[in-house]
Amino acid sequence: MSEPRTMGAMVYGPGPDIREVRRPVPEPADGEVRVRIGVGGINPADWRNRRRYTGDEPVVPLQDGAGVVDAVGPGVDATRVGERVWLWETARQRSGGCAQKLVVVPADRAVPLPADVGLDVGAGLGVxxxxxxxxxxxxxxxxxxxxxxxxxxxxxxxxxxxxxxxxxxxxxxxxxxxxxxxxxxxxxxxxxxxxxxxxxxxxxxxxxxxxxxxxxxxxxxxxxxxxxxxxxxxxxxxxxxxxxxxxxxxxxxxxxxxxxxxxxxxxxxxxxVSIFTMAARAKEAAIAAVTEAVAAGVLGVGPEAGLPVHHYPLADLGRAFEAVEQGAVGKVLVDVGPELG
Missing domain, CATH: 3.40.50.720 (NAD(P)-binding Rossmann-like Domain)
Known part of the structure; x- marks a missing residue:
């Protein structure tokens, strides 16, 4: 019998310390897609959740990210494999967010990203x-x-x-x-x-x-x-x-x-206003509008667009969290799989 495939991930819990672990590669179920993460985005909610977490199970953080669909579950169009996407609310009431090489999410939480829009932009959308x-x-x-x-x-x-x-x-x-x-x-x-x-x-x-x-x-x-x-x-x-x-x-x-x-x-x-408890109708309207705005060239990143970006490798997730908690101006991003571009 072959050994189960594993992948790298960063977790916290129990306690706030961040550490690297190996996790089984997840398989998408009905209505789900698996995404190979290129870039993850950190939000203030991420570090606040880390500080107040009291559970016993390790948590893979980061609600937001961007990458490429590499597998789909039953009921999802197979042509989505290879699609560049941005992700939202990946870790809400789920076992893992974007601080890992592969993440499985409901198909509607992986939103197509135009070919001319970088993953840095996608990872900074979401929350x-x-x-x-x-x-x-x-x-x-x-x-x-x-x-x-x-x-x-x-x-x-x-x-x-x-x-x-x-x-x-x-x-x-x-x-x-x-x-x-x-x-x-x-x-x-x-x-x-x-x-x-x-x-x-x-x-x-x-x-x-x-x-x-x-x-x-x-x-x-x-x-x-x-x-x-x-x-x-x-x-x-x-x-x-x-x-x-x-x-x-x-x-x-x-x-x-x-x-x-x-x-x-x-x-x-x-x-x-909280993204995590707003009505589904409001979320759907937001995703549709944000998708249209991104395609129109809105919501860019970088100093020229008014939002500097700060990159950290996945192994330095702890330092990236500290940067956000200390009020870094701009967007703090985590390079999970930068080979995706």
Whole structure:
């Protein structure tokens, strides 16, 4: 009897230490595909999950990645073998993410990647782009799916425009026709937000950001994409248009105060966003829109696109996690199988 095939993977648990292991090569079941990973993408949720994990079974992290389909299960078109794809939510309630040579996922979580789009772009989609899409589509009377002209006439404020979600929000909002204002802390980050396509960039440490934003949008902003509500609540309510929405996808504090008078007076909508629990319909709309945007040349990476990339080999996954946890500006990627290109 032949020995079972194995592959390299990086895991944590029990405990936060990251180590290299050998795992059996997985086989796709009904409706699944197996993908040979080229590049994995790390998100803040990955290191947070690592810190709070208390289970006994080792976990292969990284929700996002990109690679090539190398096998399909029953019910999946065999012509998908050899297809370049980007992956989303690979490790959610599953045994393994993209920090391994091969991963098996439901076929709809492996999304075709155009031939002229690099794997670095694909590995940086997933959590950031789907989250950004949801943030941009929760406003009163807004579209369920982004597309050119879908946000015509609307003004969007993106807090933290140099981060991965902020970058995706700027690019998707501009692609959809919105006027985009981004807030950042430094000149370097301002340059990145401008490269991403923001029409206006406000350095909030340089003066009264609320006054500047109001000067740019006298009638107020229709939608705020917010990552730090504990710090920005007062600013958000000050610049929000009547009936506007504050879409919160992250936060540094467990709780934050909301001024009821200002919120009621503006008919403000506070909407919290998590890719992991959003409705299937919202995910489907996001995947479709992101796919269209990528094909149109939107959501690029690199300094020229407003999102620097930082590469680490798979063996240095621990250092890559530390870079994200310490606030690396841009996107941290892990080279799992760089021979795929």
């Amino acid at each position: 950031p782009a789907v989250t950004a899409h949801r943030c941009l589509t929760v406003g009163e009377g807004g579209p369920e799916r982004l597309a050119p002209k879908a946000l015509d006439g609307r003004t969007v404020l993106v807090a933290g425009g140099a981060g991965a979600v902020g970058h995706a929000a700027i690019q998707l909002a501009r692609w959809s026709g919105a006027t985009v204002i981004a807030t950042v802390s430094t000149a370097d980050k301002a340059a990145l937000a401008e490269a991403a396509g923001a029409h206006h960039v406000v350095r909030y440490r340089d003066g009264d950001a609320g006054e500047v934003v109001r000067g740019l949008a006298p009638d107020g902003v229709d939608l705020v994409v917010e990552l730090a509500p504990d710090q920005n609540t007062e600013l958000d309510l000050r610049v929000l248009a009547p009936g506007g929405t504050i879409a919160v996808y992250a936060g540094g504090a467990a709780a934050f105060p909301v001024d009821l008078g200002s919120s009621l007076g503006a008919n403000a909508r506070w909407q919290f």
